[in-house]
Amino acid sequence: xxxxxxxxxxxxxxxxxxxxxxxxxxxxxxxxxxxxxxxxxxxxxxxxxxxxxxxxxxxxxxxxxxxxxxxxxxxxxxxxxxxxxxxxxxxxxxxxxxxxxxxxxxxxxxxxxxxxxxxxxxxxxxxxxxxxxxxxxxxxxxxxxxxxxxxxxxxxxxxxxxxxxxxxxxxx
DNA sequence: CCCTGATTCGC
DNA sequence: GCGAATCAGG
Numbered sequence: 001x002x003x004x005x006x007x008x009x010x011x012x013x014x015x016x017x018x019x020x021x022x023x024x025x026x027x028x029x030x031x032x033x034x035x036x037x038x039x040x041x042x043x044x045x046x047x048x049x050x051x052x053x054x055x056x057x058x059x060x061x062x063x064x065x066x067x068x069x070x071x072x073x074x075x076x077x078x079x080x081x082x083x084x085x086x087x088x089x090x091x092x093x094x095x096x097x098x099x100x101x102x103x104x105x106x107x108x109x110x111x112x113x114x115x116x117x118x119x120x121x122x123x124x125x126x127x128x129x130x131x132x133x134x135x136x137x138x139x140x141x142x143x144x145x146x147x148x149x150x151x152x153x154x155x156x157x158x159x160x161x162x163x164x165x166x167x168x169x170x171x172x
Numbered sequence: 173c174c175c176t177g178a179t180t181c182g183c
Numbered sequence: 184g185c186g187a188a189t190c191a192g193g
Contacts, residue, residue: 020176035186037177
């Protein structure tokens with residue numbers, strides 16, 4: 001993909017609007033997040049509020065050779081994540097809506113579907129893709145929870161989506 | 173682990 | 184100039 005004027009302009013705009021590099025990359029299409037960041041730097045339009053400080057790094061002089069690469073992979077495949085929906089503090093950058101930060105009492109059994117209200121572009125492999133609201137509406141979002149790699153939804157929504165036929169009939 | 177931006181450097 | 188790899192931080 002080339003950086004024609006249109007794309008560069010869009011990049012500038014989105015970057016100015018505070019979108020993250022990955023989100024911009026998603027909208028531009030055909031480029032990676034790194035490409036966007038690289039371009040942003042080349043355009044000299046880095047700083048934007050206060051993302052991550054630039055601690056004058058200088059440690060990157062030939063990292064190759066010399067050191068024998070000893071791969072040590074200590075994989076910890078622990079699935080100790082219960083069905084409890086993590087009240088993970090979302091670090092949303094845009095404050096479009098007055099999200100009430102109420103704590104939910106860890107009720108036993110029932111899992112409350114706390115939606116993270118993610119935008120389509122910020123869904124990843126491990127985010128619940130259960131849609132919230134009207135897709136045509138402004139405040140449409142996705143659940144965003146999830147952790148299981150067994151499906152597209154979080155535990156709660158999986159139960160709703162993959163309801164047994166019998167139960168479904170009963171609910172109907 | 174997920175994510176963010178920052179920097180370096182081979183192409 | 185480009186962007187993957189890497190680094191550093193949340």
